[in-house]
Amino acid sequence: MSVPEDEERLLPLAQRWPRASKFLLSGCAATVAELVYSGGRMVTYEHLREVVFGKTEDKHYPLCVSPFIIRKSVIGGMMAGVVGQFLANPTDLVKVQMQMEGKRKLEGKPLRFRGVHHAFAKILAEGGVRGLWAGWVPNIQRAALVNMGDLTTYDTVKHYLVLNTPLEDNIMTHGLSSFCSGLVASILGTPADVIKSRIMNQPRDKQGRGLLYKSSTDCLIQAVQGEGFMSLYKGFLPSWLRMTPWSLVFWLTYEKIREMSGVSPF
Numbered sequence: 001m002s003v004p005e006d007e008e009r010l011l012p013l014a015q016r017w018p019r020a021s022k023f024l025l026s027g028c029a030a031t032v033a034e035l036v037y038s039g040g041r042m043v044t045y046e047h048l049r050e051v052v053f054g055k056t057e058d059k060h061y062p063l064c065v066s067p068f069i070i071r072k073s074v075i076g077g078m079m080a081g082v083v084g085q086f087l088a089n090p091t092d093l094v095k096v097q098m099q100m101e102g103k104r105k106l107e108g109k110p111l112r113f114r115g116v117h118h119a120f121a122k123i124l125a126e127g128g129v130r131g132l133w134a135g136w137v138p139n140i141q142r143a144a145l146v147n148m149g150d151l152t153t154y155d156t157v158k159h160y161l162v163l164n165t166p167l168e169d170n171i172m173t174h175g176l177s178s179f180c181s182g183l184v185a186s187i188l189g190t191p192a193d194v195i196k197s198r199i200m201n202q203p204r205d206k207q208g209r210g211l212l213y214k215s216s217t218d219c220l221i222q223a224v225q226g227e228g229f230m231s232l233y234k235g236f237l238p239s240w241l242r243m244t245p246w247s248l249v250f251w252l253t254y255e256k257i258r259e260m261s262g263v264s265p266f
Contacts, residue, residue, distance in 0.1 A: 032116075033091035038250070041084030041143075045151050046266075048076040073152045081147030085140045090132035092139065094119045138199055138216050142192035149185035154178060154251060155266070169265050174255050175248060182247035186240040191232035193239060195219050 113119040158177040213219035
């Protein structure tokens with residue numbers, strides 16, 4: 001039975017355009033998660049770099065390439081990843097749950113959420129505030145490694161090129177630095193992705209405890225002992241092909257926004 005046009009306008013978006021609305025809601029959740037994550041990690045890293053660890057005499061380029069400064073950058077990158085992912089875990093959890101709705105629909109299972117707001121409310125009702133941080137340990141472990149590769153590499157490579165080559169602080173330098181950061185982030189992050197996927201996809205008992213792995217460390221040990229070290233790099237190529245364009249777009253955009261805002265380069 002068709003719904004009159006005037007009444008159809010009053011229906012929720014999910015009832016008028018179910019497929020489009022699910023896609024938009026999933027995209028909205030992903031966007032919010034990325035905003036919280038990137039905002040948290042960038043603010044934390046710059047605060048640690050410029051306030052806690054201290055600047056050098058050159059205010060424009062607060063890092064120089066030396067082993068001591070690089071160690072500071074590594075620590076800052078890891079801590080920034082931890083803080084950013086911890087803050088973003090609720091939105092990241094909702095993003096994953098919304099993306100799984102499409103799979104459930106294909107399998108003929110009933111949908112669990114009507115939208116992003118409903119997903120937040122249901123997770124909060126079922127698991128409380130702690131439920132919004134489900135899976136946060138493997139998430140921050142991965143984020144620490146990825147950001148150690150991404151932030152540290154970009155920061156170090158960029159300032160090395162500016163200080164030690166004829167290149168200036170321009171789009172060419174930003175592009176080369178982001179390419180390197182995407183590669184290193186993939187090298188460091190792929191093992192964490194493999195461990196995270198195995199833990200999340202393992203069968204569980206009625207209490208929700210994993211039947212194959214007790215923890216991330218246990219999963220790591222079993223994978224290396226049973227399949228060899230290179231088993232941690234299954235899926236490296238797709239990960240690198242995804243990470244490198246993302247890194248390029250992010251850093252070029254971020255540097256351009258800083259320039260347009262009158263803020264000093266990263």
